[in-house]
Structure formats: structure tokens, C-alpha cells
Amino acid sequence: MDRMKNAGVISIGNELLSGRVVNTNSTYISQFLKQYGISVNFIITIGDDKSAIIQAIDACRLHADLIFITGGLGPTHDDITKTTIAEYFNSKLVFHEDILNDIRDLFRRRGKVMSESNVSQAMIPDKAQIIPNPVGTAQGMKFQQKDKTFYVMPGVPIEMERILIDSVSIDMEQLSEARINTLTIHTTGVPESELYGKIENWISIQKQIGISILPHFTHIDLVLYSGDTDSLTLLDIAKRQLAEKLGEIVYGYDDETLEMDVANLLIDKKMTIAVAESCTGGLITDRLTNVSGSSAYFILGVVTYSNESKVLLINVNPETLKRYGAVSSETAKEMALGVRKLSGCDIGLSSTGIAGPPGGSDEKPVGLVHVGLSMSGFLESFEFRFLQDRIMNKQLFSQMALNQLRLTLLRE
């Protein structure tokens, strides 16, 4: 087989140039192609404009083997993409009765009547191979010109994704010499430099595995990839080696979230949990209940925003609040203990801090949080300091609370 094919993406739509819509489709296409070892060389974003579309296709033909074109196929776009492309490939639009029936059917199943403007969506260039769109009215199209292949798809993300997964994947499988396998390792709680220090030597001796370090706002991912014929075995070995080097800072792999890892630990240990939140305002319980089946371990959450509710509902001592303040290690511990007692759960978790923007002082600045944790025979609090804005602080605080819960459960 020849050298690996490469790709170019053309994203069409005025909304992408005006800044109203972020171009996530091109990101999706890049990720989709990466698993087949096909790399995207460039992405060109243009408006619904005939001459711009033609110029972009001309430029792409010079620099890529596979050209992915998205957008401008809806009935409200005056079919600018489809008529332009038909012209570009010296093709004429032909009416397809069966496609119109499919479209009419789609409307019927949604309990709606098809509008006349949808008839144009049954017109397809005669030189195009139709790529079925099972979830929308605009069909995908494929054009072959010498050694260049053009895929034309609607811009609605869910429709484009289905066309890629259901149909384009079959072509890509054939092109791909070896499928690229990837493994994402999620870590939290240590900065990038410290993470890197732990695996620097390991990275330097890798030959068959590529590695990216991707810092996110609340966590850092390691992405490993390999196109080797043995890549699954290689990634599995790497996973075990890295798990050993990184230890408890790893909380999950691929699609797993921190809250899923916490859920699994709680289910394994047959433990139930209740949460008392102040500064995080419900975000910890929101995250815990994002996991399907969370009612197995999550019993009760309280957001005791005022001092009064801390006293009345979860039995925080008014003296503690007076002496140490609501944002203190002491209050965090009493909140955790109080909500555990109230709920009868095995674990009580709490947060109290200053999300900002107002409310900070020299001693207790914005970004300070105390996390409390109570279990049978165990009562601790943990302090963290950040420097972000209100919404970011809530995210970081909830991450620290869930991570501290995870670490404590691991060590128990």
C-alpha cells in the first residue's frame, strides 16, 4: 500500500464566521479520522458563498487526498453548497422519489407535516454516490475524481456524526493500514510538572507508543496512541506500567469520570453517602447524580447556605460558627458529621468556602475551601486554595471534594 492518505476539511456556514457558532464539527472529524491513522492537514472555514466554496475546494485538492465538506445543505440555505458542488463536478441535479418518500416519512414519525422547501432535498447531483442520512433530511454525498475523494455532509452535528459512523467508516477501514488505538488516562490533584516528573523516564524509552499530555481545567489527561499491529497489547502493558508509576492520582480511563470512579468505590464497599454543601451550592450532588444508578449510594444532599440552616438542619454548633466562622475546618467537619447523622448514611461529605467575587478577606481569601469528611471512626477536613472566579471556583471545589472522597475510600 502507498503512503497513508491525508485529509482536509471545508466547513461552510456564515454562522461559523460571524462568531455565533463554534466549529466543533471539524474537531469531531479530526478525532474520527485519527482512529484510522488519517491526519487532517488543514481546516478551511468559509461562508455560504459560491466563489469561496469553489476556491476552497480547488485549494484542498492540491493538499489532501480526502476532502470533507460540511454545512450548507439545509432547505433554508438555498442549497448553496449542493448547487455549487453539482456545478463543480459537472453534475446535474436529479429528483429521487424514494428520498422524498423517506423525508416525508421522517416528518410523519415526528408528528409533523413536511414543508414544500424540503422537496429540494430530494434533488441529488447525478455524479454523486448518495450516503444515507438516517437522522435528517439532507443526504450525504460522495464524489470521486481521479485519486481524490470528496465527502459532502450536512452541518447539523448529530447528522454528520451518524453519516461518518454508519457509512464513511467503511471507506476509512479500507484505507487504514492499522487502526490507531488510543487510551486516555485521567489524573487529578497534581500539577503538570509533577505529573511529567513521574513519567519522564518512561516516556523517553517509548518507541511504539505516542503520548500527549493534555491539561484541563480540573484535571490532566495522558493520551497514549499506537498504530502497531500489537497496539492493544502495547497499550495494555503501558496502562499497567503507568498505573503503577502514577498511583492514586489516576482516577479513570477513556470515558470514565471522577464521579463514576467514586460511584464504583461506593458500590464496591456497599457504602451510602450524604452531602452538605455551602459554597459549591449543589454542584457536588449534581455531579454525583449525573451517574446513572446513583440512587444506590446517594441518599441525601443539603445545601445549607445560611448559618441558620447549618445549625437547624445539620446540627452545626452556633459556637463553632461564631468562633471559627462558617468557612473553617471546624465547620466543615461538623457539617460532614451532621449530614451523616441526619441521613443515617455511612459517609458525610461537606464543602464550605468562598467562591467569590465578594466575601474574601486577607485571612480567608476568595478561592479558599474546606472539605469535610465523616465516616464511622473518621472525621477530617482538607483545605485547598485557588484564585479563580465564582463559576470556576465551584468547579474546582467540587473536584477537590470528590477527589478527597475518592482518596479516602481508596486508603480505607
Added chain:
Amino acid sequence: MDRMKNAGVISIGNELLSGRVVNTNSTYISQFLKQYGISVNFIITIGDDKSAIIQAIDACRLHADLIFITGGLGPTHDDITKTTIAEYFNSKLVFHEDILNDIRDLFRRRGKVMSESNVSQAMIPDKAQIIPNPVGTAQGMKFQQKDKTFYVMPGVPIEMERILIDSVSIDMEQLSEARINTLTIHTTGVPESELYGKIENWISIQKQIGISILPHFTHIDLVLYSGDTDSLTLLDIAKRQLAEKLGEIVYGYDDETLEMDVANLLIDKKMTIAVAESCTGGLITDRLTNVSGSSAYFILGVVTYSNESKVLLINVNPETLKRYGAVSSETAKEMALGVRKLSGCDIGLSSTGIAGPPGGSDEKPVGLVHVGLSMSGFLESFEFRFLQDRIMNKQLFSQMALNQLRLTLLRE
């Protein structure tokens, strides 16, 4: 003055092509330029590759007056962008002692020691006008070539944004004939077709105001824009006319959120609120506490996920749960009443429903939610049905709960 200038954007970075990072910088640049009436004609995204950068700049010169280049200026990128651009403009890199001092200072203020790799960031092409970067180590650069202007900026979003706002804005003000003013109107609770029906006639007679309808997942925005010299007055008139036509489906303007509108209503009416959540799992209180100053009206939230906690904590009648089920109008009302009583607040708000994926039945399918609302002399519940997945359902449920609260407060 000649015709309005137009712009092209070149985004540089392997991470943008591999699908690891979404290109939000180009969206930001488009929005930034739009307010000066400057439109972006195209966005080209390429990797950290010398020949690709040169080809992209060549292509952009043909089709745009202003060329915005971002990315590839960090010390870890081997300065591929800077050396390539220096070469492109026949410029040589010159060391700037003052810039190095500034960089060293920035590290000192962050309590860190400058690494040697940062010295390269004090090397600037001699034909570039330096655009200061107050929040990072990579300076912005401006090149003028005949009637084309090139702005080169780091790819870190916060640094690029500061350079645009602090410095590039001055150039843009000069280019701009009339600043484009925009007004965004947020609506929720009615579908796009119904919204459009209410304002169709109004839209058809507008000559000086442009209008976009932007449907989002939980709400629909109307964006009005005008570059007229009287645009502020025109937008103000339009705002009043549309507010009258749209009535209570409008919940805010520009940066306002639904939770801010609810906050303002509660503060105006001097009312306090407590929330009892089941299916939304804390998301309603999370949203309410995203508003700075929310402790003025938000007193207590409880997430009573189990039947037992509904009974014990907020006094839901076990008979009600047995007879109608946890997901019922009756339970929603008792939860709202119960949390109001428990907290002593003016208002109790509740949610109970089936977020999915499991737990649905024919009678009570996934996507069903009951919202309960209790005030002095008022106890009601409201039913909504959606068809989404767990995370989306939680978003939609919380939107309906906050919107129902808003509507009730408005009508009181």
C-alpha cells in the same frame, strides 16, 4: 472612506488538527471584529508546519485586508510561527532586554523561576511593531505590508483576548465607520416556530436592524444588530417593541441568565426560597447559587433522592408516595410545601421526575418531570415531558423549574 475592511484568520497548532482542542479563538476574533463592522471572510487552521504557514499567509493576502494569526508562539513550540513569520517578512530576530526583564518579573510575581527556554521569547523580528502582552510571556506583533496588516498573537485564549481588547481595539476603532451595536434577547418556554409567529410581521418591516434567531438547547435567543449612527436608539426602540410582543417569554438581555432574572425578582419582592430536588440532583440549587449574592434569597436546598429522605426530612406523606409514586404531581407539591416549612422560607420549589436512562414506564416515561411550587396561599405543580438523555434532561428539568418560578413570581 473606502469600502469596509475585511479579515482572515489563520489558526496555527497541531492540537487544533488532531481534534484535541476546539478552535474557540477564531470564534472570539469573529465576535470581536463584528462589533467594528469588520467581517471575517475565512478561517484557515493549520499545524505547526513552516510551509503550511507560508502557504496560508500567501492565500490570506489575496482575500483579506487584515490577517489575524494565532498560535505557535510558546517556548515549547520551537517558535515555529515566529521564525517563519520573521523569514516571511524578511525580518531578523532581535533580542529585547526589556522584554526579558518583563518576563522574569512575571515569573517572580507568580512565585516561580524563569526557565531558559523563555529567553527566546525576548527575540522579536525587527520589522514587527510589538503589541504588549500583559498576561503572558509571548508578545503580540504587528506587520504592515502595503495595504495589508498582519496581527500575530499567542494562542492561549486569555492572552489573545487581552491583546485584542487592550491594543488591537485601538486600530479597529479607527477603521470602523460606525460601531455595530448588538442586543441579545433571551426567551424560553416556547418553540422556535411559535416565537417566530409572534414577531414575523415586525421583522418584515425592519430596515435598519438585522435580526438572527438562534435556538439553543434550553432557550432561544434573538440577536438584533445595527451599524446605523443612531443604532443605540434604534435598538432601544426595538427592545421595547419586542418586549411587548413577546411578553413573559423574555427572561433577560445580553449577559443575563434565567437564574439572574429569578434572583432579581426575589430581591425585588424581598422573598426567600428553599428547594427540594429529586431528579435534578442539585442542579437547580447549583444554578441559583451561580449568581453572586445569592445568599440574600437562597436559604436551603435539599436533594431528597430516596423516598425515605423525602418522608423524614421534608415530611412527604408515605401514603402519597405509595398511592401516586415519587414521580407525581402530588409528591412534587408535598416536597415544595415540606421544604418551605422546614426552612421557613417564603417559597418552596421542587422537582421530581425520571432523568433516565433506566426507570421509565409507559405511564411515566423517561423525560417526565413534575415541578412543585409552594408559597403562602399557593400550592401548584407543573408537568413537562422531554425525550432526552440523563444529562440533557437534568438541564431541561432545571430550566423548566426556574422558568415556572419566574412566571409565577411575575404573575403574583
